Amino acid sequence: xxxxLNINGKSQTVDVEPExxxxxxxxxxxxxxxxxxxxxxxxxxxxxxxxxGQATKACQLPASAAVGKQIxxxxxxxxxxxxxxxxxxVEIGVPQCGYCQxxxxxxxxxxxxxxxxxxxxxxxxxxxxxxxxxxxxxRIMQAVRRxxxxxxx
Amino acid sequence: MTKQILSRRxxxxxxxxxGGGLMLGFHVPDALAASIGPxxxxxxxxxxxxxxxxxxxxxxxxxxxxxxxxxMGQGGLTSVAMLIAEELNVDWSKxxxxxxxxxxxxxxxxxYKVMSTHGSQLVRLQHPHLMGAGASARERLxxxxxxxxxxxxxxxxxxxxxxxxxxxxxxYGEFAEAAAKVKLDKEPEIQKDPSKWWLLGKPxxxxxxxxxxxxxxxxxxxxxxxxxVYAAVKASPVPWGALKSFNFEAIKGRPGVIAAVPLKxxxxxxxQPDLQDSVAVVADSWYRAKTALELLPIEWEFGESxxxxxxxxxxxxxxxxEQKGLVSGKEDLKAAEIIAASxxxxxxxxxxxxxxxxxxxxxxxxxxxxxxxxxxxAPTQDQSAAILLVAEQLGVDPKTVYAHTMFLGGGFGGNxxxxxxxxxxxxxxxxxxxKPVKVIWSREEDLAQDKQRPLAVAKxxxxxxxxxxxxxLFTRAAWFSxxxxxxxxxxxxxxxxxxxxxKIPHRHHERHNAKTHIPSSTHxxxxxxxxxxxxxxxxxxxxxxxxxxxxxxxxxxxxGMEDWQLVLRTLKEKSGFRTDxxxxxxxxxxxxxxxxxxxxxxxTVTVSRRGRLNIEKVLVVLDAGRVINPHTAAEQCEGSVCWxxxxxxxxxxxxxxxxxxxxxxxxxxxxxxxxxxxxxxxLASSGGTKWGGLGEPAGPPAPPAVANAIYYAxxxxxxxxxxxxxxxxxx
Numbered sequence: 001x002x003x004x005l006n007i008n009g010k011s012q013t014v015d016v017e018p019e020x021x022x023x024x025x026x027x028x029x030x031x032x033x034x035x036x037x038x039x040x041x042x043x044x045x046x047x048x049x050x051x052x053g054q055a056t057k058a059c060q061l062p063a064s065a066a067v068g069k070q071i072x073x074x075x076x077x078x079x080x081x082x083x084x085x086x087x088x089x090v091e092i093g094v095p096q097c098g099y100c101q102x103x104x105x106x107x108x109x110x111x112x113x114x115x116x117x118x119x120x121x122x123x124x125x126x127x128x129x130x131x132x133x134x135x136x137x138x139r140i141m142q143a144v145r146r147x148x149x150x151x152x153x
Numbered sequence: 154m155t156k157q158i159l160s161r162r163x164x165x166x167x168x169x170x171x172g173g174g175l176m177l178g179f180h181v182p183d184a185l186a187a188s189i190g191p192x193x194x195x196x197x198x199x200x201x202x203x204x205x206x207x208x209x210x211x212x213x214x215x216x217x218x219x220x221x222x223x224x225m226g227q228g229g230l231t232s233v234a235m236l237i238a239e240e241l242n243v244d245w246s247k248x249x250x251x252x253x254x255x256x257x258x259x260x261x262x263x264x265y266k267v268m269s270t271h272g273s274q275l276v277r278l279q280h281p282h283l284m285g286a287g288a289s290a291r292e293r294l295x296x297x298x299x300x301x302x303x304x305x306x307x308x309x310x311x312x313x314x315x316x317x318x319x320x321x322x323x324x325y326g327e328f329a330e331a332a333a334k335v336k337l338d339k340e341p342e343i344q345k346d347p348s349k350w351w352l353l354g355k356p357x358x359x360x361x362x363x364x365x366x367x368x369x370x371x372x373x374x375x376x377x378x379x380x381x382v383y384a385a386v387k388a389s390p391v392p393w394g395a396l397k398s399f400n401f402e403a404i405k406g407r408p409g410v411i412a413a414v415p416l417k418x419x420x421x422x423x424x425q426p427d428l429q430d431s432v433a434v435v436a437d438s439w440y441r442a443k444t445a446l447e448l449l450p451i452e453w454e455f456g457e458s459x460x461x462x463x464x465x466x467x468x469x470x471x472x473x474x475e476q477k478g479l480v481s482g483k484e485d486l487k488a489a490e491i492i493a494a495s496x497x498x499x500x501x502x503x504x505x506x507x508x509x510x511x512x513x514x515x516x517x518x519x520x521x522x523x524x525x526x527x528x529x530x531a532p533t534q535d536q537s538a539a540i541l542l543v544a545e546q547l548g549v550d551p552k553t554v555y556a557h558t559m560f561l562g563g564g565f566g567g568n569x570x571x572x573x574x575x576x577x578x579x580x581x582x583x584x585x586x587x588k589p590v591k592v593i594w595s596r597e598e599d600l601a602q603d604k605q606r607p608l609a610v611a612k613x614x615x616x617x618x619x620x621x622x623x624x625x626l627f628t629r630a631a632w633f634s635x636x637x638x639x640x641x642x643x644x645x646x647x648x649x650x651x652x653x654x655x656k657i658p659h660r661h662h663e664r665h666n667a668k669t670h671i672p673s674s675t676h677x678x679x680x681x682x683x684x685x686x687x688x689x690x691x692x693x694x695x696x697x698x699x700x701x702x703x704x705x706x707x708x709x710x711x712x713g714m715e716d717w718q719l720v721l722r723t724l725k726e727k728s729g730f731r732t733d734x735x736x737x738x739x740x741x742x743x744x745x746x747x748x749x750x751x752x753x754x755x756x757t758v759t760v761s762r763r764g765r766l767n768i769e770k771v772l773v774v775l776d777a778g779r780v781i782n783p784h785t786a787a788e789q790c791e792g793s794v795c796w797x798x799x800x801x802x803x804x805x806x807x808x809x810x811x812x813x814x815x816x817x818x819x820x821x822x823x824x825x826x827x828x829x830x831x832x833x834x835x836l837a838s839s840g841g842t843k844w845g846g847l848g849e850p851a852g853p854p855a856p857p858a859v860a861n862a863i864y865y866a867x868x869x870x871x872x873x874x875x876x877x878x879x880x881x882x883x884x
Contacts, residue, residue, distance in 0.1 A: 016438075017408065024440040028383070033375035034368015036562070038513050039596045043818035046513055074368035086366045093358055093784060096792055097226030098365030099513040099562030105366060124827040131818060133513045133563050134226045135795025137829035139788070 003067050007032070008076025018064035023047045025063040026073060034074035034102045038131070045130030048103035049073050055110035057129075074102035077109060085109045088147035096134035104130045108144045116151050118144070202329035204293060206253070206264050207237055207286040210329035214314055216243045221253040221265035222275055223534050224361055225564030226792070227848040228785030229275045231359045235781055236280055239352045240287030240343060243314045243325070250360060252558035255536030260552050269535035271569050271675065273748040273846020276781050280844060284343040290332065292341045297331035298323060347779045347840065356784035361560065373559040376519040376530040378589040382411055383439035384582050385446040386592055388431035388574075388602050389453045391811035393418070393670050396430035397452040404449050409441035410434065413449065414582050419546070427542070427573040429602070433582050439593055458670040459811040463608065466808070467504050469667060470610025470631040474502060478629055478663035481647045488661040491625035495616030499698045503613075503687035504873040507633075507806040507813070508606040510676060511821060514562020515599045520579035521589035522547065528589075529556040531576045534568040539576055546577045547584060565796070566675035567603060574602070597816050604674030605806065607641070608633040609683040611650065613691040615657075621699025622709065626657045630684055631665035634673035638666050641679050648747055649684025649853065654717055655692070655710035670811065677796055678849035681747040686801065689743035689857035690872060693864065703861065704730050704742050707753075716776050716839040720744065720751045723837040724774045728755035732865055736883065737761065741861025745853040750777040750845030754794070756830070756858035760866040764881035768798065768830040768859055773851050778843025780836055786847045790834040793852035799824040801856030805875035822877075 002015045005022075007030065014029050021040075026032045026049070035058055038046030042057040049058045050072040077083045081090065085108045095101045104127065111118055111126040118126070123144045132140070201211035209217040218237050224230035234250050258265045266282045295309040298316040301323075302309075309318045314325045347354050364370040389396070401413040412435045419428040432451055436442035492498055518531040520543065527549060533539045536556040544551040561568060579592040594602065611630040615623040628650050632638050638646040643664065651662045676682060696706035704725055711717035721744065724730070730740050737760055744753035757770040771794050780786050803822040807814045815821035834851075860871040867883040 017441075020438075020440055024438060027375075028438045028440070031377060032368070033371070033377075036372075036513070037374070037515065037593070039818045041596075041817055041819060044513065044596075077367070081363065081367045089366045090358075090362055093362055093788070095226075095359075095362055095365035096228070096788060097513065097561060097563045098361065098370050099372060101365050102368050127826045131513065131823050131825065133511060133565075133796070133799075133823060135792035135799075135824070135829070136788070137795060137824075137826040138791050138832055140826060141829075 001064070003064055005063065005066055005071060006069065007071045008073060014063065016063060019062045021059050022049070022061045022063045022066050022071070023058035026058060032073050032075050036099055036102060038100065044100070045103040045107060046100050048106040048130065050106060050110055053110065053113060055107045074106060077105065083109060084150035085112065085143070085147045087150055088143040092139050092143040092146060094136050094139040094143050096136055100130060100132045104132065104140055108140070108147060111144070112147055112151050117148050202333050204290040204329055204333050205286055207283070208241060208290045210325050212326045212329070214324045214326035215249060216241070216247065216314065216325065217249040217251055219253040220250050221258065221268050223270040223536070223558065223561055223564065225270065225534065225561035225568070227564070227789060228359050228782060229270060230361055231357060232276055232781050232785065233279070233283055234360060235353055235357060236276065236283040237287040239350055240284045241291050242311050245352055245357070247314070255540055255556045255558065256552070256554065259537050259540055268537040269569065270564070271534050271566065273848040273850065277749055277844050277846040281343065285340065288341040288343050289337070292337055293332040293335040294325055294328050296335045296337065297328040301328070301331065353781050354779070354783070357782050359785065370560050372514050372562050373519065373530045373532040374514055374517045374562070374593060376559070376591060378519065378521055381519070381589040381591055382435050382437060382586060383442045384414070384433040384435045384579070384590050384592045385439060385443040386416070386431050386433040386578055386594065387446055387451065387598060388429040389455065390601060391453070391455040391459050391670070392602060392672060393429055393458060394453040394455040396432065397454050399432050399449055399451040401449070404434065404445040407441065407445045407448070409437040410445045411436055412586055414585050416578055416581055419577060428577040429574065431578065433578060433592065435582060435586055435590065439591070443595060455811060461670065461808055461811045463506060463808040466608050466633050466667070466669065467610060470504070470633070471502060473631045473665040473667060474610065474612035474629050476665070478631070478665040479643070481651045481662040481664055485659050485661040488625040488627045488659040491659055492614050492616045492627055495624070497617040497698070498614060499617060499695050500612070500614040501691055501694055501872055503611050503690065505609045505683045505686060506874065507608045507671060507808065508676060508800045508804055509600055509603050509806055509821065510563070510565045510567030511600065511823060512563030512565060512567060515596055516575045516594040516603065517592060518576045518579040519589065519591040520576070520583045522580065522583040525553065527554045527580070529554060529576065530559055531556065532559065532561045532568050533576070534561070534564045538569070542573065542576055543580045546580045565677040566679060569675060573604070596818070600816060600821060601813060604672040606676035606682065607638070607673045608669070611684060611687040613650070613687065615695050617695065617699045621701050623657045623695055625659040627661050629663045629665065630687070631667045633667045633669040633671070635669060635671060636673065638673070641673060641675050645680040647684070648680025649682070649745060650688045652746060653688050654714060654746065655707070656712070657710070671808065677793070678747050678852050681745050681853040682797065685745035685747070685853035686856045686860070686874065689745060689854060690860050693741070693861045694870065702732060707742070707744060716751055716843070719837050719839050720753045720774050720776045723835060724753045724755055724772070727774065727835055728772045730755050734865065737866055739862040739864065739866030741858045741863070741865060743854040743857035743861060745850070747850045747853060748846030749843065750775060750847060750850040752850040752854050754854035754858040756855065756862045758859060758862040758866055760863060760881050760883065762883055766802065766863065766876055766881055768802070768828070770833065771830045771855055771858065772833045772835065773854070774835045774837050775847065775851060776837050776839050776843070777845030777847050778840060779838055780847070783836060786836060787834040789847050790851040791832040793849060794832045794855045795824050795829060797852035797855045798830070798859065801859065801874040802876045803828065805878065
């Protein structure tokens with residue numbers, strides 16, 4: 001089935017089964033590989049993107065359900081990694097293997113968009129769906145706090 | 154992109170390196186294409202003068218360092234570049250890096266010495282030739298300048314990319330061509346004294362970070378090759394079951410489905426088979442391949458393995474504890490005699506389950522078999538091994554196989570030996586369908602078929618003397634692996650118990666290699682990760698039975714060992730360890746040496762009356778002798794602690810009827826952000842001749858430190874993991 005998606009501000013027409021998870025349309029059909037496959041059951045958060053500004057796991061969202069919505073992936077979060085969350089991630093040096101970090105950054109960015117100055121428990125709640133096998137959690141907490149400062153400055 | 158004319162090979166690399174940019178016409182910003190990350194992933198594309206295999210210098214002075222190792226999160230890319238740059242003496246802010254060519258390494262008689270990335274050994278073991286490459290190039294540049302200027306080499310100074318002698322000065326780039334031809338009488342010594350380093354030893358931002366915050370870092374799973382097809386595979390749900398039949402007709406008409414390919418088991422070189430019987434469904438997208446595979450009727454013959462259960466393994470392990478095993482090192486039967494005759498004896502048995510690597514990047518490989526060459530993109534910790542593996546599978550000359558180094562979405566010891574089974578699968582499928590193919594194991598397949606950390610059981614007995622200190626220690630451990638711990642290695646399998654530093658007059662250790670059908674592999678800090686827990690909980694049991702404070706016991710039992718004393722004294726001073734906290738709160742200590750590094754931890758926990766555990770803090774003191782990049786040292790410490798607690802607290806694989814009950818992240822629970830302890834890293838470097846590793850050693854002491862803290866909080870002695878399955882309630 002052919003339908004049109006709005007991805008990172010651009011219209012993209014794809015021809016896939018409507019139930020195909022958006023994750024695979026992004027990665028294999030369109031070639032935006034920054035969004036990662038980790039579990040396929042929405043338990044690791046590696047595929048987190050924004051759908052109309054909400055942090056959403058792309059592995060469980062049928063692509064056809066995203067028609068008419070604004071889809072943002074890590075590639076479209078900013079130009080030149082200038083989003084406050086990306087700045088903070090570089091400053092604190094969060095990533096190790098980096099595989100989960102697109103999802104982590106998208107979750108953090110969605111949190112700060114609705115809550116500029118979150119408490120630690122609010123950060124934990126917003127980030128608890130995002131697994132990091134390298135164990136960068138401590139730096140993720142630091143970086144979200146730092147990004148919050150940048151957002152408010 | 155680059156303006157150079159691309160050969161066919163570099164075209165493929167380039168199109169992959171920019172995430173399909175050439176193929177699909179996405180715009181890649183010039184700044185990104187020209188910067189460090191993506192470039193690192195297309196092997197040896199730097200133009201300029203190659204002073205030696207590691208170093209390329211452009212006439213404009215741009216220095217590109219070729220990194221023969223894998224960046225899997227451990228910061229190895231940066232550390233290796235720092236080691237070379239320290240001796241070469243170039244401006245750190247201007248260097249570029251790219252991964253070295255594994256084919257060239259094999260073709261030219263192991264030109265890069267070692268390409269494998271394992272055992273926390275990049276700095277520990279590879280520093281002589283990496284620093285040597287920088288030093289050698291520097292001296293050649295000086296010699297070239299000396300000859301041009303008519304002065305002696307000793308009069309030329311090389312600093313930050315500039316050569317100077319008196320009033321003569323020139324950039325490295327001007328002398329690179331001449332330097333490449335210089336023959337030195339003698340290769341220079343490297344600088345091992347940390348006080349004389351200008352670059353090493355100071356915290357540096359990792360070179361790969363900018364590419365890991367915007368989605369541009371390319372992992373093997375992101376590989377895109379023109380004409381590529383996708384495969385989803387399924388091996389027997391009970392590992393090593395035989396494939397009896399499958400019915401392709403049932404899925405043949407599904408959209409995009411191209412073929413179903415049966416794969417037959419192949420024995421590996423190291424006594425452990427790499428490729429199991431499996432079926433691959435090939436389609437024009439991975440999602441179509443995966444959904445078709447789920448609908449494919451397959452019949453397996455499981456055999457006896459379908460009766461295997463974790464509970465039976467533990468029972469068998471405990472039986473083995475009463476039988477003689479393989480003696481590790483020196484036999485000391487006096488240990489058993491002393492214990493038999495002793496008035497005071499401490500004996501305890503411990504259990505640890507299977508654990509899995511669960512790298513966030515699921516197991517995958519892309520292979521393109523062509524008439525005259527084979528290209529491989531695999532998340533491997535050893536590109537040269539991947540080449541040999543694919544060459545063996547296809548029966549082709551390794552010189553025609555090219556393995557491209559990609560970022561790894563986690564390694565943790567599970568991606569050694571070329572990526573093994575999946576790489577063979579991709580090679581075989583590509584040969585059969587005649588197209589480049591990307592194989593991805595679903596998370597469920599990854600969890601079921603990964604090579605796992607072996608299940609282990611141990612029993613430790615000690616005789617306690619009148620002073621409360623042990624006079625003899627007799628230990629046995631059993632490991633359940635497919636290959637008799639062959640791949641992990643017997644000596645490594647003894648790590649954690651056999652290599653404890655404590656001065657006990659008589660010690661004797663035996664190992665049992667018990668059988669299972671579950672394939673095994675190294676798993677971050679192998680040996681020490683399972684047995685270190687058992688030994689260090691037992692140390693607390695011995696200490697308390699003898700009336701000693703556990704930390705004072707460890708200090709006493711390592712008297713005269715300067716590095717151990719430094720670490721344990723630092724731990725005492727920084728942690729404020731105490732055993733008199735109110736019930737429900739506890740501190741615990743543990744210390745394990747692995748990969749040449751001593752790691753001591755102090756954990757602070759609270760446990761509610763209902764048994765709810767909260768690990769508040771883990772302070773770790775590390776002695777690696779010297780530290781190349783304190784920033785990555787701290788990162789690796791934080792990560793290693795979370796890694797081990799993911800197993801000891803929340804993890805644990807359970808085998809039932811020959812297969813794991815845990816199938817995905819809903820049933821294999823990794824530590825999440827709200828469970829993280831605060832990790833404090835303290836570097837207590839003893840210097841001397843020690844070059845320890847840092848990618849693994851901080852993990853093993855964390856679980857026993859937590860278990861020992863739980864004892865003080867609850868009065869309950871924890872001798873098995875995961876802690877989530879233990880009754881931690883107290884009144």
